[in-house]
Amino acid sequence: MRTTAKPSWASGFALLALALGNLPVGAQNGESATPRLASGVPDLNGTWDNGSGIDFIEPVFEGDSICLAGCNDPPESGAAAAPLPPDRPRYRSEFQARVDDLDARQVDEDPVLRCFTPGVPRIGPPDKIVQRDAEIVFLYDDVSGNFFRIVPLDASGHPTDTVPGYLGDAIGRWDDDTLVVETVNFNGETWLTDDGSFHTPDLRVVERITRDGDTLTWRATAYDPAVLAEPWNLRPRTAYLTGIEITEAPPCIERDLGHMVDDSSHDNPR
Amino acid sequence: MTCKAAFMLAIVAVPPPAIAHHSVTGQYDPEQRIALSGVIRKVDWINPHTYLHLEVTNDDGSTTNWRLESAPTAMLRKARITPDMLMGGGAVVTVDVILARDGTEHLAWLYRIDYPGGHSYQLSAER
Numbered sequence: 001m002r003t004t005a006k007p008s009w010a011s012g013f014a015l016l017a018l019a020l021g022n023l024p025v026g027a028q029n030g031e032s033a034t035p036r037l038a039s040g041v042p043d044l045n046g047t048w049d050n051g052s053g054i055d056f057i058e059p060v061f062e063g064d065s066i067c068l069a070g071c072n073d074p075p076e077s078g079a080a081a082a083p084l085p086p087d088r089p090r091y092r093s094e095f096q097a098r099v100d101d102l103d104a105r106q107v108d109e110d111p112v113l114r115c116f117t118p119g120v121p122r123i124g125p126p127d128k129i130v131q132r133d134a135e136i137v138f139l140y141d142d143v144s145g146n147f148f149r150i151v152p153l154d155a156s157g158h159p160t161d162t163v164p165g166y167l168g169d170a171i172g173r174w175d176d177d178t179l180v181v182e183t184v185n186f187n188g189e190t191w192l193t194d195d196g197s198f199h200t201p202d203l204r205v206v207e208r209i210t211r212d213g214d215t216l217t218w219r220a221t222a223y224d225p226a227v228l229a230e231p232w233n234l235r236p237r238t239a240y241l242t243g244i245e246i247t248e249a250p251p252c253i254e255r256d257l258g259h260m261v262d263d264s265s266h267d268n269p270r
Numbered sequence: 271m272t273c274k275a276a277f278m279l280a281i282v283a284v285p286p287p288a289i290a291h292h293s294v295t296g297q298y299d300p301e302q303r304i305a306l307s308g309v310i311r312k313v314d315w316i317n318p319h320t321y322l323h324l325e326v327t328n329d330d331g332s333t334t335n336w337r338l339e340s341a342p343t344a345m346l347r348k349a350r351i352t353p354d355m356l357m358g359g360g361a362v363v364t365v366d367v368i369l370a371r372d373g374t375e376h377l378a379w380l381y382r383i384d385y386p387g388g389h390s391y392q393l394s395a396e397r
Binding site: 115145 | 293296297314315316317318319321339341342343344345346347348349350351370371372374377387388389390391392393394395396
């Protein structure tokens with residue numbers, strides 16, 4: 001423990017957080033059965049804390065004090081878990097120089113740093129799911145804003161008359177207990193990750209979502225053979241049912257980039 | 271440093287979790303860490319980062335307005351922190367911050383706020 005006058009954040013964390021209802025519901029209740037709709041498919045309805053592609057926030061409450069980050073004492077033995085390596089697509093050799101150049105100039109080029117829509121799959125798992133038999137709606141509470149994707153489950157194919165978009169056109173189907181969402185018709189103005197991972201408008205993304213109790217697992221594969229050396233299977237992401245509802249997103253107003261002293265901007269894992 | 275309330279603090283190097291939209295250390299210098307006392311006059315509840323406006327009274331009675339950058343709104347919300355809570359009711363608070371690398375005056379990244387009642391909000395890991 002620290003010997004400074006700072007509050008002892010770690011003490012009583014679990015009890016207090018539980019009392020305030022701030023832990024994911026799944027973490028509070030442990031294992032629970034996967035609910036299903038009357039049709040028999042898994043019920044994905046709910047608000048899901050997915051860590052925003054950054055870190056799961058585990059605030060520590062102690063009296064009226066709140067610690068949002070850096071709350072725990074440094075490990076005495078240096079036994080902290082090593083961060084996972086970056087999860088990045090592999091490019092065809094003739095495009096690697098372009099990726100490297102964009103990466104080196106991320107401050108100048110990354111759309112997300114300018115509050116643009118992250119695109120798919122960079123936006124990650126949905127923050128809220130509204131589900132009916134014929135369609136599923138994904139809602140997002142992202143730093144760039146609120147976004148939605150409407151995923152019809154009864155479509156015979158993708159429409160041919162829609163304008164290409166940042167989030168593309170999605171259609172879904174059930175593969176046993178897995179929701180499979182295929183998205184195409186992108187405008188090519190987003191990145192797959194934060195390190196210059198550009199894509200073409202012909203990007204195709206397949207997401208697979210499963211629910212186990214109060215835990216959601218999101219998997220995605222990006223196909224863009226014109227530039228990628230192979231399909232990129234993203235590291236799966238986990239989301240937990242939460243009682244904290246998403247809200248109207250405040251405006252995204254970029255004020256930082258002019259103050260950056262180098263071009264190595266992003267330190268987020270997404 | 272023109273503000274009488276500012277003083278240098280010891281630096282503790284702790285690997286941070288990434289909670290920022292961009293690299294904090296690309297914009298702010300952990301080795302220029304100071305404390306300020308003042309009144310929070312305004313909170314910009316915006317993304318990708320919130321900003322607090324701290325009014326600091328100088329030795330000659332004039333005031334300086336500091337812009338203190340902090341976490342995204344969704345993260346504060348998940349910690350049940352609201353703009354009103356950050357404001358602290360107009361009381362004089364003490365903040366622990368690191369300064370902008372590019373020399374922009376009165377711009378800093380916010381680690382922590384201590385309120386006169388004894389409670390605090392730690393909003394960022396040390397960088």
